[in-house]
Amino acid sequence: MTMMMNSTTKHLLHCTLLITVIVTFEVFSGGIKINENSFTIVDPWTEYGQFATVLLYLLRFLTFLTLPQVLFNFCGLVFYNAFPEKVVLKGSPLLAPFICIRVVTRGDFADLVKTNVLRNMNTCLDTGLENFLIEVVTDKAVNLAQHRRIREIVVPKDYKTRTGALFKSRALQYCLEDNVNVLNDNDWIVHLDEETLLTENSVRGIINFVLDGKHPFGQGLITYANENVVNWLTTLADSFRVSDDMGKLRLQFKLFHKPLFSWKGSYVVTQVGAERSVSFDNGIDGSVAEDCFFAMRAFSQGFTFNFIEGEMYEKSPFTLLDFLQQRKRWLQGILLVVHSKMIPFRHKLLLGISVYSWVTMPLSTSNIIFAGLYPIPCPNLVDFVCAFIAAVNIYMYVFGVIKSFSLYRFGLLKFLACVLGAVCTIPVNVVIENVAVIWGLVGKKHKFYVVQKDVRVLETV
Numbered sequence: 316m317t318m319m320m321n322s323t324t325k326h327l328l329h330c331t332l333l334i335t336v337i338v339t340f341e342v343f344s345g346g347i348k349i350n351e352n353s354f355t356i357v358d359p360w361t362e363y364g365q366f367a368t369v370l371l372y373l374l375r376f377l378t379f380l381t382l383p384q385v386l387f388n389f390c391g392l393v394f395y396n397a398f399p400e401k402v403v404l405k406g407s408p409l410l411a412p413f414i415c416i417r418v419v420t421r422g423d424f425a426d427l428v429k430t431n432v433l434r435n436m437n438t439c440l441d442t443g444l445e446n447f448l449i450e451v452v453t454d455k456a457v458n459l460a461q462h463r464r465i466r467e468i469v470v471p472k473d474y475k476t477r478t479g480a481l482f483k484s485r486a487l488q489y490c491l492e493d494n495v496n497v498l499n500d501n502d503w504i505v506h507l508d509e510e511t512l513l514t515e516n517s518v519r520g521i522i523n524f525v526l527d528g529k530h531p532f533g534q535g536l537i538t539y540a541n542e543n544v545v546n547w548l549t550t551l552a553d554s555f556r557v558s559d560d561m562g563k564l565r566l567q568f569k570l571f572h573k574p575l576f577s578w579k580g581s582y583v584v585t586q587v588g589a590e591r592s593v594s595f596d597n598g599i600d601g602s603v604a605e606d607c608f609f610a611m612r613a614f615s616q617g618f619t620f621n622f623i624e625g626e627m628y629e630k631s632p633f634t635l636l637d638f639l640q641q642r643k644r645w646l647q648g649i650l651l652v653v654h655s656k657m658i659p660f661r662h663k664l665l666l667g668i669s670v671y672s673w674v675t676m677p678l679s680t681s682n683i684i685f686a687g688l689y690p691i692p693c694p695n696l697v698d699f700v701c702a703f704i705a706a707v708n709i710y711m712y713v714f715g716v717i718k719s720f721s722l723y724r725f726g727l728l729k730f731l732a733c734v735l736g737a738v739c740t741i742p743v744n745v746v747i748e749n750v751a752v753i754w755g756l757v758g759k760k761h762k763f764y765v766v767q768k769d770v771r772v773l774e775t776v
Contacts, residue, residue: 325398329714333392336713337706346702348695359691371691377679378701380672383665384576385707388562392714395569397561402519402625406526408443413502414525415448415587419486420509422455428509429459435513436464442518452486468495478598483580484605487595500588508581511537512628520625521584527621531589532613534568534578535623536560539631540719540733549631549638551737552744554715555708561718562711568622574614575665577649580606582627589618600655604648607666611652615662635747642751643758646673650755674756677749712737 320328341347359368416435420428432449439447451459452468459467470489480488487506489495498504503525507513517535524533537560539553560579567575583606593613595601601608613620632638652658653667672679693701716737722730 322396322398322400326396329397329717330393333389333707333710333714336710337703340706340709341699341702344698344702344705346699348698357690357692359689363689367689368691371685371689374678374682374685375691375693375697375701377672377675378682378704380668380675380679381704381708382700384563384669384672385704387566387576388559388711389707391562391564391566392558395561395565397714397718399624402516402523404443404519405523408522409445410526411444411446411522412525412528413446413448413498414444414505414521415450415498415502416505416507416513417450417452417487417490418507418509418511419452419483420454420457422453422457424509425457428453428457431509431512432459432465435507436462438513438515439518442515442522444518444522450490452490454486466497476596478596478601480596480605481599481602482605484595484597484602484608487605491591491594496587496591498587500586500591502587504585504587504590506581506583506585507627508629510629511581512541514626514628517582517623517625517627520623524584524621524623528586530572530619530621531586532574532610532618532620533584533623534564534620535582536565536626537579537582537629538626538719539629540716541628541630545630545633546635546638547736548740548743549633549635551712551716551733551740552638552747553631554713554719554737555711555744557715557718558711561714565622568620572619572621574610574620576669577607577652577666578610578620580604581629582623584623589613592616593618597657600651601657603651604645607649607652608655608658611658611663611666615659639747639751639754642748643755646670646751646755647758650674673748674752676745676752680745680749709738709741712741 338347342349359371363371416439418428418432422428428451432451436449448464448466450466450468451457452470454470454472456469457467459465468490470486474485474489476485476488503521505521520535521533524530536557538557539550544550563576564578567573593609593616595605595609597605597608597612601612610620632641649666649670653663653670713734716734720730720733725733
C-alpha cells in the first residue's frame, strides 16, 4: 500500500521542485553565468544600429512588467503551505450567520442550473449547514422546483439601474434593490457561476470565514480538472489559474488583506451590508469585468479581504474559441477598470501594471525570437530576473496540474503525462493569449460573451 505523504512533506517537495526549476532555467538560459561562453560579447550599437538596439532593449525590459505578479506568485506558493490539510470547522455550523448562495445566469442552461442547485444544496446539508438559502438570479425563467431553501429571481426585462449597468452587474444590482432583497446587512452571500460546484471543504472554509467575521469579503481556490474533463487542452492551460489562486491571490489576501491584483468572479463571499455599500451599479465600464470593478471599488472604500480555505470545482471552456473569447472579455473588462476615473490611481497601480504586461504580451513574446537572432548584452541582474520570471511562469503550469490532478486517482504515468502536457500547452496558450490581446484591443469593448457550460448539450449535438 502506498503511504500518503503529509501536508508539510508535500509542500517541502513542491518548494524543492520550484527552486530546482528556477536554478536549472537560470543556468541553461544564461541567467546565472557559469562560464565565459555565457556572456554576450557583441556590440549591438555597431552591429544592429542605434534604432534597432534601443528597440531590442525596450522589448527586453517589457518583461519586467510581469515581475510584481511573479514575485507575489512565488512568495504565495513558498511562504504558505500549498497543500493544506482538510478544513476543520472552528465552530458549529448551527451558530453560523445566515448564508445566501447566489447563482447568476442568463437562463440558457436551465438543466445545468437545476442539477447544480440540487448538488450544492446537498453538499451544504452534508456539511451540517442549516441556516442557508440558494438564490438563482436569471434573465429567463429556469423553473426551479419549489423548495423552502431555493428562491428563483427573474430580472424584469424593463429593469434599469441608475447608471445603466448591464449584463451580470445589472442582475446582481437587482438583487440588492429594497423590494427584492430579503437579507439583513449582517447576512452573507456566496456568489457562484452557474457551473460552480461547492465541496464540503469549501463550505467548511466559508463557515469558518463568516464565523470569524473580521473581513467583509473573501475568496478561495477554484480547480478545473474534476470529474469528467471535457477539453484537455483548455483544462491544462487553466492549470496556471490554479497556481495563480494559490500564489498571488492567497498572498494578497492573507498578508495584505487587499485585492491588489483584483479577484475572480466566482467563489466570492461578501457580507450583505458591505456589498450594498460598494454596489454593482457601476455603469457600462463596470459591467464587462464586474468582479474586478467591484473589488477595486471595495478596496478604494477601505474594505478588507481574506483568503478562504477549501476549493470549489469548475470546468474549463469546452472549445478553444470559447477559451479565446473568455480571455478577450477579461482583458477588455480589466482595461475598462484600469482606465476608469471612479477608481483612484493608487488602488489600481498593481492591477494596471499587470494588465499592461498582458497588453504588451505580443511585444514581450517577440523576445523569444529576437534574443536568439539578435543577442544583446545586459547586466547580470537583468538576465537573472528575466530567467526567474520565465521559470516561475513555467512552474505555475506544473504546480497547477499537481494541485488539480490526483496522483492516486490517475496513477503515476497518467499524472506525469498531465504535467508534461501542461508544459506542452504553454506555446499554444501563448498564441491564444496573444490573439486575445490583439482581438481585445481592436474589437468591441462593451460585450459580454458567455461560454458553453453544459456538457450535455455537446453530447446531444
